[in-house]
Amino acid sequence: MKQVKDSEVARLLKRGLSHYGLGELDAAIVCWEKARALDPVNQAARDYLETAYEERAESDHADTPVSTSLGVLRDVSDMDDETPRSWDFTPPSDIPIPDGDSDGRISSALAAYRAGDLDKAWAQLQEVAREMPDRLDVEGYVVLVRTERGKRFAKEIGDKGRTLRRTRSMDDFKVLNLRPDEGFLLAQIDGNVTIEEIISVSSTDRVQTLETLARFLREGLVE
Amino acid sequence: MSRVIGIDLGTTNSCVAIIEDGQPVVVPNTGGYKTTPSMFAVTEDGKRLVGHLAKRQAITNAQNTVYAAKRLIGRDFDSAEVEKAVSLLPYGLVAGPNNDTRIKVLDRIYTIPEVSGIVLREMKRVAEEYLGETVHEAVITVPAHFNDAQRQTTRDAGRIAGLEVLRIINEPTAAALAYGLNRTTSETLAVYDLGGGTFDISILQIGDGVIEVRATGGDTNLGGEDFDHVIVEHLLQKFEEQEGISLREESMALQRLKDAAEKTKCDLSEVRSSEVNLPFIAADAEGQALHLSVVLERELLEELVKPPLERTRGLCQQVLQDANLEPSDVEQVLLVGGQTRMPLCQKLVGEFFGKMPHKGVNPDEVVAIGAALQASMLAEDQAGPLLVDVTPLSLGIATVGGHAARIIERNTTVPTARREIFTTTRDNQRAVKIRVLQGDSDKANENDLLGEFILTGVRAAPKGEPEIEVTFDIDANGIVSVSAKDLATNQEQSIQVNPRGTLTPEEVEKLTEDYSGDELAARG
Numbered sequence: 001m002k003q004v005k006d007s008e009v010a011r012l013l014k015r016g017l018s019h020y021g022l023g024e025l026d027a028a029i030v031c032w033e034k035a036r037a038l039d040p041v042n043q044a045a046r047d048y049l050e051t052a053y054e055e056r057a058e059s060d061h062a063d064t065p066v067s068t069s070l071g072v073l074r075d076v077s078d079m080d081d082e083t084p085r086s087w088d089f090t091p092p093s094d095i096p097i098p099d100g101d102s103d104g105r106i107s108s109a110l111a112a113y114r115a116g117d118l119d120k121a122w123a124q125l126q127e128v129a130r131e132m133p134d135r136l137d138v139e140g141y142v143v144l145v146r147t148e149r150g151k152r153f154a155k156e157i158g159d160k161g162r163t164l165r166r167t168r169s170m171d172d173f174k175v176l177n178l179r180p181d182e183g184f185l186l187a188q189i190d191g192n193v194t195i196e197e198i199i200s201v202s203s204t205d206r207v208q209t210l211e212t213l214a215r216f217l218r219e220g221l222v223e
Numbered sequence: 224m225s226r227v228i229g230i231d232l233g234t235t236n237s238c239v240a241i242i243e244d245g246q247p248v249v250v251p252n253t254g255g256y257k258t259t260p261s262m263f264a265v266t267e268d269g270k271r272l273v274g275h276l277a278k279r280q281a282i283t284n285a286q287n288t289v290y291a292a293k294r295l296i297g298r299d300f301d302s303a304e305v306e307k308a309v310s311l312l313p314y315g316l317v318a319g320p321n322n323d324t325r326i327k328v329l330d331r332i333y334t335i336p337e338v339s340g341i342v343l344r345e346m347k348r349v350a351e352e353y354l355g356e357t358v359h360e361a362v363i364t365v366p367a368h369f370n371d372a373q374r375q376t377t378r379d380a381g382r383i384a385g386l387e388v389l390r391i392i393n394e395p396t397a398a399a400l401a402y403g404l405n406r407t408t409s410e411t412l413a414v415y416d417l418g419g420g421t422f423d424i425s426i427l428q429i430g431d432g433v434i435e436v437r438a439t440g441g442d443t444n445l446g447g448e449d450f451d452h453v454i455v456e457h458l459l460q461k462f463e464e465q466e467g468i469s470l471r472e473e474s475m476a477l478q479r480l481k482d483a484a485e486k487t488k489c490d491l492s493e494v495r496s497s498e499v500n501l502p503f504i505a506a507d508a509e510g511q512a513l514h515l516s517v518v519l520e521r522e523l524l525e526e527l528v529k530p531p532l533e534r535t536r537g538l539c540q541q542v543l544q545d546a547n548l549e550p551s552d553v554e555q556v557l558l559v560g561g562q563t564r565m566p567l568c569q570k571l572v573g574e575f576f577g578k579m580p581h582k583g584v585n586p587d588e589v590v591a592i593g594a595a596l597q598a599s600m601l602a603e604d605q606a607g608p609l610l611v612d613v614t615p616l617s618l619g620i621a622t623v624g625g626h627a628a629r630i631i632e633r634n635t636t637v638p639t640a641r642r643e644i645f646t647t648t649r650d651n652q653r654a655v656k657i658r659v660l661q662g663d664s665d666k667a668n669e670n671d672l673l674g675e676f677i678l679t680g681v682r683a684a685p686k687g688e689p690e691i692e693v694t695f696d697i698d699a700n701g702i703v704s705v706s707a708k709d710l711a712t713n714q715e716q717s718i719q720v721n722p723r724g725t726l727t728p729e730e731v732e733k734l735t736e737d738y739s740g741d742e743l744a745a746r747g
Binding site for chain 2: 022170171173174176177178179180181182183184186187188192193197200201202203206
């Protein structure tokens with residue numbers, strides 16, 4: 001019986017993380033609250049809820065809409081986040097950490113995260129997540145860091161309703177060594193479609209698309 | 224007074240036109256394009272896209288991008304057309320409750336009129352944005368071969384889009400209107416329509432204010448997409464030869480190749496040579512970017528597209544036979560559809576009919592313009608030309624042994640009435656079952672069943688003796704009435720076969736409400 005309850009709690013925690021990653025804060029809270037109701041001492045549920053409620057309070061304060069009339073929830077990376085969030089998110093204590101090496105890398109990633117080095121935190125966490133795909137705590141950190149990176153790139157890009165154009169012809173870019181997905185994205189930028197629309201038609205992960213677009217802008221490939 | 228718009232709801236692209244100061248105006252969408260892809264997509268995060276945006280991700284998000292839904296209009300799920308579509312289309316098709324065909328996108332099932340309604344709503348939005356006023360009424364065009372159910376389904380789609388469809392007119396008829404040919408005294412003309420996904424050839428008789436479709440035929444799976452496909456195939460082979468890498472499983476590369484193929488095809492209608500240049504299309508094992516650069520000559524393109532293009536010749540021949548005409552009997556040929564810009568296509572048409580096709584109206588826009596002209600006539604209550612239709616498929620009844628007896632042959636001008644005498648198959652048979660069929664097969668079960676009824680009170684007599692007269696009557700609105708009468712007893716039964724779409728009126732009403740006020744992510 002306990003096994004069934006544990007798996008349901010794990011499922012709810014995971015589902016909440018998925019919602020959280022998509023910016024669906026309210027839906028995430030519902031999942032985590034259900035998890036806490038099933039297992040009131042679950043540290044992960046309590047930690048997640050603490051962070052989520054804190055974030056919702058900030059969002060309410062900023063009067064940031066999280067949903068459109070169509071019911072399509074925005075990505076959290078869309079939300080303007082002027083004030084840095086507190087980085088006191090501690091590893092859930094009820095999930096055992098099986099090996100010292102990964103423990104060290106997680107600690108290092110979290111330290112980088114707290115220091116604002118999101119790229120380093122991202123790289124380390126992804127590595128650990130690849131090695132241990134079942135680790136719920138790692139998945140949670142990946143979602144958090146991914147979300148923060150998305151916010152950072154979104155802020156760097158600015159108004160997503162504007163159109164972009166390439167500063168040179170596609171041929172002129174051949175001196176660069178772009179990946180096929182970057183080439184695909186660059187080909188979509190034709191001065192007609194908005195950044196938001198480019199994100200919609202991109203076949204890569206939203207945060208990755210934001211990262212690439214931010215880099216294109218930073219390096220003057222597009223304007 | 225609110226405007227009535229004309230919409231060409233195409234398989235691949237749609238177009239909307241209005242009449243402004245007496246002149247037809249094709250309304251550009253937000254992106255500045257005068258045609259909008261008839262595509263609808265849902266992204267992984269649930270955002271709905273329509274038009275050019277949907278097209279931009281059609282290959283990278285193939286399973287969730289719906290295109291060519293027009294081919295599925297009014298088709299039963301177990302029909303041969305749908306069976307073929309299942310093997311060709313990347314998105315999911317499922318059976319509806321009435322054996323109608325429905326589309327599955329992510330976790331939602333869409334009806335076909337719903338998907339067409341989404342495209343029509345977008346065309347309505349384009350027109351409203353241009354006019355700065357709400358549009359409530361439209362004239363929509365359909366292929367001349369569409370049957371009653373397909374026409375009714377198109378009406379339903381219009382209603383779901385928030386439009387009252389004042390009239391459904393045939394695409395070739397609209398083209399003739401756009402060319403102003405209804406004003407000529409008497410003429411036989413051919414409308415050669417090669418669009419993105421379908422080919423239609425129609426023979427029209429025009430005279431004394433009457434436009435009559437004498438015969439129509441075509442192929443619902445032949446069009447510019449086939450041309451794009453052969454170009455993509457050529458580019459894939461070239462890249463494989465140059466770099467030793469196959470791009471066939473790379474969706475982003477295929478999307479770029481498809482876009483480039485379409486553009487190059489259009490360019491080669493104007494120039495003799497064009498370069499396909501796609502940097503960063505792939506990467507080698509070391510992560511080094513690879514570029515595709517291929518020069519395509521018009522001669523090579525013509526060689527590549529010749530097989531699909533040649534298929535249109537046979538279809539033209541078939542439809543002329545149906546109309547009992549020779550190519551030389553056709554006085555004018557109109558070109559419709561973007562693919563007819565191709566010089567090779569114009570050459571083929573010229574050779575076949577022995578005269579160069581009529582030019583002057585943009586082939587992408589001609590059908591929408593014709594629809595807008597008809598819309599304007601209706602809005603201003605003008606007496607326009609009488610548009611005379613033909614039955615696109617034969618009508619008849621099922622007979623003993625599973626056979627179909629044709630009573631009205633396809634391409635018969637409507638309104639019309641025909642009657643034939645049938646008899647009983649058993650001694651003292653007092654009742655006969657009349658099953659009304661639509662289709663061209665000699666086998667009853669390969670035709671569409673439009674309705675059935677039983678004639679009772681037949682005179683008791685040895686088999687083969689009673690004379691039962693079956694009469695088919697089709698009025699100007701395409702409504703079919705069938706009656707059966709025992710000539711000895713004058714006992715009679717009849718049925719009216721109303722055009723029926725795939726949805727019930729309640730379903731249409733609900734979908735209309737569901738989509739009212741809906742905004743899709745669409746720019747062009």
